[in-house]
Amino acid sequence: MDAGKSGSGKGNGSRGFGILEPGQVLWMFLAGLLFCQMVLPSLSCAKDKPPLRIAAAADLEAILPKIAEAFTRKTGIPVSVSYGSSGVFFLQVRHHAPFDLFMSADAFYPARLVRLGDGVPGTDRIYARGGLVLWFSRKPELAPGVSPVKALSDPSFGKIALANPRVAPYGRASLHCLKVSGLVGTLRARWVLGDNVSQVAQYLETGAAGAGFLPVGLGEKLRTEKGWTWPVPGSCAPPLLQKMVVLKTSSRQEAAKSFESFVTGPSGQAFFRKAGYGR
Amino acid sequence: MFHSPFGITLMLSFVTASILTLLGAPIAYGIAFSNRLGSVAGEILVSLTLVFPPAVLGYFLMVCFSPDSVFGHLFERVFGHPLAFSFEGLVVASIIYSLPFAVQPLTQSFRSVPSSHLEMARILGAGRLTTFFRVLLPISLPGLLTGWVLSFAHTVGEFGVVLMVGGNIPGETRTLSIEAYEDLLSLDFANARKAVFALLLLSLVSLLGIQLLNRWRRSG
Amino acid sequence: MNPLLSVDIVRSFRAGRTIRARFSIPKEMEGRILVVTGESGSGKSTLLRMLAGVVSPDAGSIRWNGEPWFDAMTGTDRPVARRRIGYLPQEDTLFPHMTVKENLLFAMEAGTGILKSVFEGRRRTHAGAVDEALSRFGLFPLSAEIPGNLSGGQRRRVSICRMSLREPSLVLLDEPMNGLDPKAKEEIGGLIRRFLSERRVAGIWVTHDPPEAELLEGARASFERLDPESPMAGHSLVMTEGDDPGFPESGRSFLPKDPGGILLSRMPGESMR
Known part of the structure; x- marks a missing residue:
């Protein structure tokens, strides 16, 4: 930088990058935009047959994959499950998260969603008695x-x-x-x-x-x-009633209801019994 | 490919870093060359997300993006689907979350360009835009690229915001970091190992990029 | 007839230091230089920056051929680009990311405007002039080098070449010999002198080095302390030795007539407002 120090590494032929001209920057920007335009829709557009989206409490991670697989085998409806905290899902559903069914770890959140108008009335059903x-x-x-x-x-x-x-x-x-x-x-x-x-x-x-x-x-x-x-016996910790509810924003309420019926039906309940849940 | 957690993470980080670089340049310019009050205020505003707990920031953004809010409603009217719990929502959230990582290196770069160069550009007849695009930005190119790589890396590792805003929807908003977390929690160590390996790979590539950039900057 | 340049300006700094300069350069100074000396920090560089237009004075006026470049009273402040100044600052200001040729091209096309330049094949239109300048200054073999690979003397040479492409009517030289070895000094000094006399351009040459000033031919002025005891009060530009080109009628009344030709005098503070 200093004019006083004479540059010693002279003539190694390195090029400046002043070649980055405004025209090129503009083209790069346009190309980037085009790229985003092409790729983004392929990411966000719904697939031909969107799966039934379930938000499930974390305790179901051990058992729900088997139930979902059996359900898909029977009805042909694919299922995609997100696991997490019931409380977080409650917040997200309140802000229109695109789930079809919410399987809570308790009875409180689904009932509350129905009361707040985010759950379909009459679809909050007990699916397990968690111990x-x-x-x-x-x-x-x-x-x-x-x-x-x-x-x-x-x-x-x-x-x-x-x-x-x-x-x-x-x-x-x-x-x-x-x-x-x-x-x-x-x-x-x-x-x-x-x-x-x-x-x-x-x-x-x-x-x-x-x-x-x-x-x-x-x-x-x-x-x-x-x-x-x-x-832990019921005298120490009363069993938890676990409820699920079909969500108002869902466009596939019928499929969600048939999943509910499958879970509460004999084949679904067999999975819960085997895993130690009561009903 | 695009719908695997790896593809989503790669895409999200790439798009976020690129948009941030474009967006960060004028912001960094504003911070570097405004008066002292403006530059302090700008820097604080940009860095705010550094101190905010990611999950809390994520909740705040989720509320802003939901169709109940003015902004979320407008987005839904224009694009036909809600911003929250979509890939676009993740991009917008990541841009806000990673903003300081793109802006700060660039601000530093802008500040280190000798003012005599900028004055000379003006004396040689260049207007503000010409000076910006042909003198300031090219000289600060290492800072610009460092900002890109840093925001890329930061977005790869993002967790709390993505979980809140994205809703962990497989094939759309489930990123590698969420997948790794979920696999670990569900004691599925085989899959967790895969996700962690992919994360490690992305981080290594980013960090290698930063190292190469630093070397280039020192030699250039 | 108006003098070429008439200056009457004040600039104050935060610590209370003040720089004053009041002088004019007559038409006859075209092709010659005014040598400005002074201790370091006395305001030599600031004066040049105010003339170039990158720093604004606090009060007073600068006129070029009677046209106002700066006037605090009327709020005039002509943009840098429209003053047609050749400026050789103390620091090296070749753009480090451009080759020698790109640096020269920049001087030709910077004023075109970024959007307009996107759509015009501007490189070709200016390439002829740049090539011509490259060979005139003996820079052709270096045209593809970046400034980092050049010696101090070579960089100075490129800077002067770039300055010449703007076809300036006033050249400001801030310590142009700074950091050069004796051989390069001779070469660069000759180059500047030749350039000024061939193009008939007036120059202001700033130096802190008395022996260097001795060697230069031209009118002389120096920044003197306002308070002889301390440099903190500030400095005022004082003419020390006038060439005698004969002082023409001044068009501006606030400049008293002075047979000294180039008027460089201590400026009374009360006359400013």
Whole structure:
């Protein structure tokens, strides 16, 4: 840059990039626009046969793929499922997310959607009665007759994982069980809250937490690999009524209703029973 | 290809980075060459999304994009489908989310161009536009490209905003980072590994791009 | 008859430092130079930047052949591009991303306007003039180089060539010998002198180096401290040695007649407003 220092690397023939002329910039811009015009529609345009779009609570991840597959085999209607927190889906449905059916982890959100006018009245139906299991990284040593919940106070289990009671229905049930057992005070310092039940499963799987509350479906999945589970009885955590609802903005309400019938029908319920859900 | 999470992520990052580069140039110009108050205000405004929790920003954008809002309603009237939960919605959200990553390197580049060069362009008869396109922008080309690569990389790794605004719809708004997260949570490690590998690949390519750019800038 | 250039300006800086300059250059100065000296920070560069139009004075006026370039009273401030100035700043201002030839082309076509230039095959129309200038300044072998590959003397030569393409009527030279070795100094000095006398263009040559000023032929002026004790108060341009081209009738009443020819005097502050 300094005129005083004479440039020594002289004559290596490097070209300037002053060749970037306004005309070329303009053409590049136009070409980019054209490219976007061509590619974007292919991305966003609906496919010939749009699948039935389901927003499902995270605890269904272990079981819903099988049910959806059976449904598609029977009716020929493809199904596409998004898993997430019931609370987030509730917010998104309130802002017209393009789902056809919402399967919540509780009864509260679907009923609320119907009341707010985002759900089709009469389509909020109970599809499962979700139960909790308590998962331990190893079988706790217990005196006979003592509830395994009490084993949570054993500090050798490390962190206790449960879903956040403020946003997750299963978290509320877990907290209820701890309250009934009188363990909230002693355990508060040791518990970790997951955003949803999937995250709780993640904590347990990786060993970040030594024990925790899971929905029966996910507990089933985890048990096959390691650990020890104890089904939490209804006296400790009342079973969760899980509801689904067809959404007002859906253009495929009939297909959504037939999915509802399939899930509540005998073949759908068989899947839930096998996974440990009650009805 | 376009509907796989990899394709969507690639496309989203590419489109976002390219639009941001075009959009960022005049913004960076405004920040670099306005008076002190204007430049401080502009920089704060642009960087606001850096401190905002992505999920909260995503919720805010989702509300803005929904057909209930004036903006979302207008978009739906013009394009025939809502902005929220669509690929276009993701693009708009990513542009807002990655804005500082495109604007800041370019602002720095603009500021480091000696004012004597810009004065000389004026003395040689160039107007503002000519000076901008033929002197300022070409000299700042490394900054422009750094901004492109950074916003590309940032969009690849974006999660909270995409989850909120996009709604995790397979084939349309499910990006690699959401897929990786979902696979991890559902204990599906085989698929998670694939998604993470793809993410890693994209990140490596972007970072390599930045390294090459830096080398070019030092030698140029 | 109006003088070629008449200047009567003040510029203040934030710290309270003031620069004043009041002088005129008669028609007879075409093809010759006014040498301006002064300690560093005295306002030499600022004066040139005000004449070029990239910095505006706070008060006063600049007239070229009687036409106002700047007048604080009427709010006139002619755009830089329309002053036909050749400016050789202290810093190297060849555009680093353009080759020598592209730098020269820029001087020819910068004024065309970006949109218009998109649709015109402007390169070809100017290529002849640029090639001619390249060979006249002995730059043809360097035309494809970028400035980063050139020596200091070569870069200065290209800058002068680029300046000449604008066909300026006034040339402002800010330390044109700065950083050059003795051989290059001789070469560049000769080049500038030849250019000015061949084109009959007036030049203002700024230098901080007294020996360099000694070597230059022309009228002389220097920036003197307003407060002899401290440079902080500011500086005023004072004529130290006038060539005697004979001072013509001034068209402007605020400039007192001065048989010294080029009038360079301490300017009374109260006369400004």
